[in-house]
Amino acid sequence: xxxxAEPTATDGDTPQQPPLLVADDVRTYFRSARGLVRxxxxxxLSLQRGRTLGIVGESGSGKSVLARSIMNILPQRSAIxxxxxxxxxxxxxxxxxxxxxxxxxGLELAIVFQDPMTSLNPVIRVGDQLxxxxxxxLGMRRGDAADRALELFRSVGIPAPQRRLREYPHQLSGGMxxxxxxxxxxxxxxxxxxxxxxxxALDVTVQRQILDLLVARQRERQMATILVTxxxxxxxxxxxxxxxxxxxxxxxxAPTALLFTAARHPYTDALLRSIPRLxxxxxxRLQAISGxxxxxxxxxxxxxxxxxxxxxxxxxxxxxxxxxPAEAPGHEYACFxxxxxxxxxxxxxxNLRAGQTAAGMPITPDAAGGRP
Amino acid sequence: MAQPESAAVxxxxxxxxxxxxxxxxxxxxxxxxxxxxxxxxxxxxxxGCCAAFAQxxxxxxxxxxxxxxxxxxxxxxxxxxxxxTGRDVFARLVHGARVSVVVSLAAVAFGMLVGGTLGIMAGFxxxxxxxxxxxxxxxxxxxxxxxxxxxxxxxxxxxLTAIALVIGFxxxxxxxxxxxxxxxxxxxxxxxxxxxxxxxxxxxxxVSEVAPNVVLxxxxxxxxxxxxxxxxxxxxxxxxxxxxxPTPTWGSMIAEGxxxxxxxxxxxxxxxxxxFLTVLSLNLVGxxxxxxxxxxxxxx
Numbered sequence: 001x002x003x004x005a006e007p008t009a010t011d012g013d014t015p016q017q018p019p020l021l022v023a024d025d026v027r028t029y030f031r032s033a034r035g036l037v038r039x040x041x042x043x044x045l046s047l048q049r050g051r052t053l054g055i056v057g058e059s060g061s062g063k064s065v066l067a068r069s070i071m072n073i074l075p076q077r078s079a080i081x082x083x084x085x086x087x088x089x090x091x092x093x094x095x096x097x098x099x100x101x102x103x104x105x106g107l108e109l110a111i112v113f114q115d116p117m118t119s120l121n122p123v124i125r126v127g128d129q130l131x132x133x134x135x136x137x138l139g140m141r142r143g144d145a146a147d148r149a150l151e152l153f154r155s156v157g158i159p160a161p162q163r164r165l166r167e168y169p170h171q172l173s174g175g176m177x178x179x180x181x182x183x184x185x186x187x188x189x190x191x192x193x194x195x196x197x198x199x200x201a202l203d204v205t206v207q208r209q210i211l212d213l214l215v216a217r218q219r220e221r222q223m224a225t226i227l228v229t230x231x232x233x234x235x236x237x238x239x240x241x242x243x244x245x246x247x248x249x250x251x252x253x254a255p256t257a258l259l260f261t262a263a264r265h266p267y268t269d270a271l272l273r274s275i276p277r278l279x280x281x282x283x284x285r286l287q288a289i290s291g292x293x294x295x296x297x298x299x300x301x302x303x304x305x306x307x308x309x310x311x312x313x314x315x316x317x318x319x320x321x322x323x324x325p326a327e328a329p330g331h332e333y334a335c336f337x338x339x340x341x342x343x344x345x346x347x348x349x350x351n352l353r354a355g356q357t358a359a360g361m362p363i364t365p366d367a368a369g370g371r372p
Numbered sequence: 373m374a375q376p377e378s379a380a381v382x383x384x385x386x387x388x389x390x391x392x393x394x395x396x397x398x399x400x401x402x403x404x405x406x407x408x409x410x411x412x413x414x415x416x417x418x419x420g421c422c423a424a425f426a427q428x429x430x431x432x433x434x435x436x437x438x439x440x441x442x443x444x445x446x447x448x449x450x451x452x453x454x455x456x457t458g459r460d461v462f463a464r465l466v467h468g469a470r471v472s473v474v475v476s477l478a479a480v481a482f483g484m485l486v487g488g489t490l491g492i493m494a495g496f497x498x499x500x501x502x503x504x505x506x507x508x509x510x511x512x513x514x515x516x517x518x519x520x521x522x523x524x525x526x527x528x529x530x531x532l533t534a535i536a537l538v539i540g541f542x543x544x545x546x547x548x549x550x551x552x553x554x555x556x557x558x559x560x561x562x563x564x565x566x567x568x569x570x571x572x573x574x575x576x577x578x579v580s581e582v583a584p585n586v587v588l589x590x591x592x593x594x595x596x597x598x599x600x601x602x603x604x605x606x607x608x609x610x611x612x613x614x615x616x617x618p619t620p621t622w623g624s625m626i627a628e629g630x631x632x633x634x635x636x637x638x639x640x641x642x643x644x645x646x647x648f649l650t651v652l653s654l655n656l657v658g659x660x661x662x663x664x665x666x667x668x669x670x671x672x
Contacts, residue, residue, distance in 0.1 A: 136576070
């Protein structure tokens, strides 16, 4: 299925067409009592029509804020669009007024939120929540909208759709509710779908069903999709490219398969090592990343990951590493001492010999291990 | 029944156990609320019927004075006895329900409509509009209620409509506050953002996303407030400022019965008991309904 869909999406029409989404050095800050929170601090990415992108990062790395920046639905009072451009089909949208944005919302851009418990209106029947956008945005008549709603419910795998349409959100389980929010997001056939941790609030078996559903609908409609998650398992095998975010920055970007086999950034590497694996013996210690993400009000000078990085060298504490291309096309990383290179191996060795990194974090060899 | 359905859906999703929550909500109503609730509802229905059909009910003339029969004890002829001027207490109670019901319903409707609208808009649009509305509301709230009520009644007059409107006006601030507080929390919820991200206009967000979620708690509050207003009307009548005599009201009956408390307590006691039961019933029903709404929101 995948092999069939990909050539038409990438090789066929992308060279001539401009990317659907271009984000250039996007910065989104928030006012807080303690000062400016630099939630997204200079992210660039681009996405072709019909392609899928994963954004992975731990809590507080700015991935949800990035998704909301792209949607342009940041809270009006506290958010500051501190810089950068976001273009949809070549059109700058960062500073579009609400009335102009409304022409894009739903029709070009749609979003599925994390928690289906809160993203559906509790006092309105789910069918009405769905037909409302069909009627208002697409100008459908009541009867047509009802037929289309039924069809959408079927397409997202809701059993007994006719009956479910007349139910309230509290009558549906979490997985069913998330299917409803996906149906609503798909209602007007958007060109770009953002899914902001769409399965985090669901239990594991349902997670898989929802993710597979998203991927199936994405392939069927050739709809560009951004999947935001904190879980590498979610992006594996489901998205074309993956961006790893940390403290509001992109640490590494690569075709997803490559990221799992040839991660360059020590942060990506550490994240991959921390995934529990079935082939490990029982009671194997997980390799956690020590420390906490930096304070986004006052991020560290130099590389933001340096205080927790096993490779950290003096240079990492003063200079901010730019994104540089790796050997493979489409692979970029922001590190002076990347994993899998002589520089990186040398840096790790120096730190192991000293017993601590340049940032003063103690490290021991036993946790270093081989690549998983 | 379950067999073919689960077979049909195994290919895509498994049938999820959502039906359990549905069944809990479909239990028959009578069992869920208990006997006290239904007694309270029955009492309110009786009061409502009295108010609506008083002149067609076989209860005699509430304004017919018969000095010979004054202060009679309850008997077959006068079910609840007679008052200081020989008027039938039962007939007066039935007719007095009209004033209480009309005033409380009209006042609640007026207060909720105006106060609720102002509160929802203040909570939704924020900014200068909110500042102005809430400032006015606070000023009205800070004013001693009864004094303002007396002043307004003296100015507007003592007709049924005027009294209902004045009491309704006085309850605007409370509804505005309740509505604003609920709006503030509802407007932050994700489904409002989700609707915005689907391109809904602000007016649409206000009317179809926020307002339906604010109306439920507001209604539950209004039911309890109805009781308060019945008491308030009683106080006005007691002070002689409600609807003018000889129209019977529960409050004026208590005020009139006060003179005979030591000899014939039934004249004041019957209207007091009726008023008590009515307010109690309203509170019981209001509480129960509010619990139901809360449970439902907690489920969601």
